[in-house]
Amino acid sequence: MHRKKIHMMGLIGGLVMGGVVLASSASAETGPTAAMLANTCAGCHGTDGISGGPAMPTIAGFPANHVKTLMKEFKDGSRPSTIMGRLAKGYSDEEVALIADFFAKKKWASANSHANSKLATAIDPALATKGKKITADAKCDKCHEDDGKFQDENTPRVAGQWLDYLLFKMQDYKNAALKVPQEKKMEKAMEKLSAEDLTAIAHFYASKK
Numbered sequence: 697m698h699r700k701k702i703h704m705m706g707l708i709g710g711l712v713m714g715g716v717v718l719a720s721s722a723s724a725e726t727g728p729t730a731a732m733l734a735n736t737c738a739g740c741h742g743t744d745g746i747s748g749g750p751a752m753p754t755i756a757g758f759p760a761n762h763v764k765t766l767m768k769e770f771k772d773g774s775r776p777s778t779i780m781g782r783l784a785k786g787y788s789d790e791e792v793a794l795i796a797d798f799f800a801k802k803k804w805a806s807a808n809s810h811a812n813s814k815l816a817t818a819i820d821p822a823l824a825t826k827g828k829k830i831t832a833d834a835k836c837d838k839c840h841e842d843d844g845k846f847q848d849e850n851t852p853r854v855a856g857q858w859l860d861y862l863l864f865k866m867q868d869y870k871n872a873a874l875k876v877p878q879e880k881k882m883e884k885a886m887e888k889l890s891a892e893d894l895t896a897i898a899h900f901y902a903s904k905k
């Protein structure tokens with residue numbers, strides 16, 4: 697039994713059952729503005745896409761095409777999710793395009809610089825150092841360059857993302873049954889990593905500003 701292993705899918709699923717209220721998509725006849733639409737995401741992803749953490753990802757500054765792709769995958773079910781699949785169905789392609797542009801213009805803020813963040817104290821410096829070495833050995837920086845700060849239309853920024861989200865996401869990648877879309881090379885590198893390695897990596901990336 698692996699009772700202690702918390703996977704993101706399970707955790708968020710529990711939150712939903714516990715009564716997370718889904719914001720409904722605004723669709724007034726006049727057509728909602730980008731800000732109105734993006735506001736329906738704020739309950740979970742924070743104002744301007746800067747999440748209050750710890751299991752919700754920050755999405756501020758994601759390239760617009762990245763958000764569009766993710767939303768499309770959530771919508772058609774090719775990307776497994778607890779919440780986003782159902783939610784994405786409530787938005788048209790035009791609305792998603794407005795939302796994606798809105799968040800692309802916002803500035804990323806790292807979790808450990810968040811005003812109410814308890815993250816700074818949650819980081820274990822020894823684990824972060826260990827995580828840095830593991831990512832170097834596994835050559836994660838081939839894609840997650842500059843200690844994970846790099847970001848493009850396919851590769852999410854991992855530096856300064858929320859600790860729990862990073863950990864749950866990596867556990868989900870390693871859970872073959874979930875079939876989370878990912879780079880083949882990344883899948884190979886992740887396969888060799890233990891649960892302890894993933895924890896250390898999460899501390900390393902989350903420690904970055």
Ligand code: HEC
Pocket residue numbers: 705708716717718719733734736737738739740741752753755763766767776777778779780781783787795852
């Ligand atoms: C009820 C909470 C909730 C709301 C509201 C919500 N999200 Fe999410 N979002 C999540 C969760 C949880 C995840 C992780 C995937 C999952 O399990 O659904 C996520 C993941 C994402 C991701 C992927 C991030 C990554 O790093 O891969 C994007 C992009 C995203 N959401 C965009 C949006 C947009 C745009 C809206 C508004 C239209 C929105 N979300 C509204 C909870 C929410």
Ligand code: HEC
Pocket residue numbers: 753831834835836837838839840850851852853854857862865866876877878879881882885886889897
């Ligand atoms: C070949 C390029 C490549 C390599 C090498 C790589 N990654 Fe990734 N990584 C990606 C891409 C692309 C994604 C987005 C996958 C998706 O669509 O969910 C990603 C996503 C992630 C995420 C989730 C971020 C988020 O916000 O959803 C984490 C965490 C991560 N990688 C960690 C690692 C670690 C740790 C290693 C080394 C063991 C690694 N990656 C190696 C390309 C790579």
